[in-house]
Amino acid sequence: MPAYLQIVHQVEQALRMGALEEGDKLPTAAQVAATTKVNPNTTLKAYRELERLGLVEVRQGSGTFITRTLATPQTAPESPLRGRLGAWMREAREQGLSAGDVATLFDAALGEIYPDHPSDLSFIARS
Known part of the structure; x- marks a missing residue:
């Protein structure tokens, strides 16, 4: 993935998580x-x-500013979904999975549930 798109995705992710706000x-x-x-x-x-x-x-002479958020209550740090995901990740870590293993599992599941989402594994043909 091109570096500029990585930056775009990181900002979008920060907006979804509420780390960046309007x-x-x-x-x-x-x-x-x-x-x-x-x-x-x-x-x-x-x-x-x-x-x-x-x-x-x-803003000329002032910088680049966030104009809207992508955060939803379901993505907030205190949301039940995020809590369950965190619990699953802690369990995976206790089972000896590395961060790369977890990312691969997550990406594979994301591709199965959201087939139109671009994935790091998108080069692999899905059957």
Whole structure:
């Protein structure tokens, strides 16, 4: 997946989890480049995509700001669904699964339940 789309997905995920909220300012492209070694143009491309999606607005001379949230009560840290998912992950860890194992299991289940969702395993033909 291209780096700019990874940034887009990370911002979308932060919006769904409530880690970013309407009015929050995103770091500058230079700040992102300094902490991640991603080219500033890649970050700018991601921010343009987020703007196209209506999630951010660029305020000339002020920065890039979140314009809406994707969070729902079901994705909040205190939601029952998130609690059950956390419990399942703790159980998986106790069973000796690595974070990569859990991510693979989750991605496989996500692809089964949501077949139209882009997946890290999308190159594998589903039968």
